[in-house]
Amino acid sequence: MVHCWIVDESSNEKWIYFQQRSYKKKDFPGLYDISAAGHVEIGEKIENALKREVKEEIGIEINFKKLRFVGSIREKFNLSSFLNNEICEVYLYNVEDPKFNIGFEVEKMVKLSFSEFKKLVLGGYDHIIAFSTDGKSKFNIRAHEFCVHEEEYLRSIIDFIGK
Numbered sequence: 001m002v003h004c005w006i007v008d009e010s011s012n013e014k015w016i017y018f019q020q021r022s023y024k025k026k027d028f029p030g031l032y033d034i035s036a037a038g039h040v041e042i043g044e045k046i047e048n049a050l051k052r053e054v055k056e057e058i059g060i061e062i063n064f065k066k067l068r069f070v071g072s073i074r075e076k077f078n079l080s081s082f083l084n085n086e087i088c089e090v091y092l093y094n095v096e097d098p099k100f101n102i103g104f105e106v107e108k109m110v111k112l113s114f115s116e117f118k119k120l121v122l123g124g125y126d127h128i129i130a131f132s133t134d135g136k137s138k139f140n141i142r143a144h145e146f147c148v149h150e151e152e153y154l155r156s157i158i159d160f161i162g163k
Contacts, residue, residue: 001088002050004020006060007114007161010096014161015112017098017133019088020107021057021147032110032130033147035093039155044134046089054093054110059101070160073153086152092160100133109133110141114161119145122155 017038018032038053039044039047070090100109112120116128120143127140 001075001137002038002040002046002161003034003052003088003090004054004062004093005091005157005161006093006095006098006133007056008096008111009094009100010042015111015159016114016117017100017103017109017111018111018130018146022105022107028147032141032145035109037088040089043054050091052087056103057105060093060098062093063095068094068160070125070156073098073156075153090157092157098133102112103126112141114137115140115159118158121158125127 008017017035018131019035020032021028022032036054036057037050038057040049042051047064050067054060054062061136068091073088073090075086075088102109109160110130111133112128112130116130119125120128125143127142129138130141131138
C-alpha cells in the first residue's frame with residue numbers, strides 16, 4: 001500500500017486534508033480517510049503507485065521535491081468482516097492551497113487543523129471541527145466517521161507532521 005498525507009504548512013496553522021470515501025465503495029463507504037491511498041500493482045515502483053493513486057483519487061500531480069517519506073508502517077487489525085494486514089509506504093506531501101479534482105472513489109475533500117487532528121488521536125475527543133476545502137464552511141466530524149487506523153500509525157503521522 002501507498003499512503004499520501006497532504007499537508008499545507010504555509011500559514012500559521014498546519015492543515016491536513018482528508019478524503020471522504022465514495023458511498024459506492026465496498027469498504028468503509030462515506031468515511032473520512034487519508035488524503036490518497038492505494039495498492040501497489042505487481043512490478044510497479046512505489047513512487048509510480050503513489051503518483052498514480054494521488055492523480056486518480058484527488059487529481060493532484062505529485063512534485064517529488066515536495067514529498068517526504070514518513071516510513072514503512074505495518075497496519076494490522078481485524079474488524080468483524082475486514083482483515084487488514086499490510087505494510088504501508090507512507091508519505092507526506094507539502095503543498096500550498098491544493099486544488100483537488102476528485103475522482104469517482106472520493107465524495108469530497110475536507111481539511112482539519114493539525115491541532116484538531118491531534119485532539120482526535122491523542123485527546124480522545126468524540127468530534128472535531130473540519131472545514132470545506134474552500135474554508136468557507138465548518139462542521140463537526142465524529143470519531144466514528146473516520147476509517148480505522150491503528151493508534152501507533154496515527155501517532156507516527158502526528159510526530160512527523162509536528163517536526
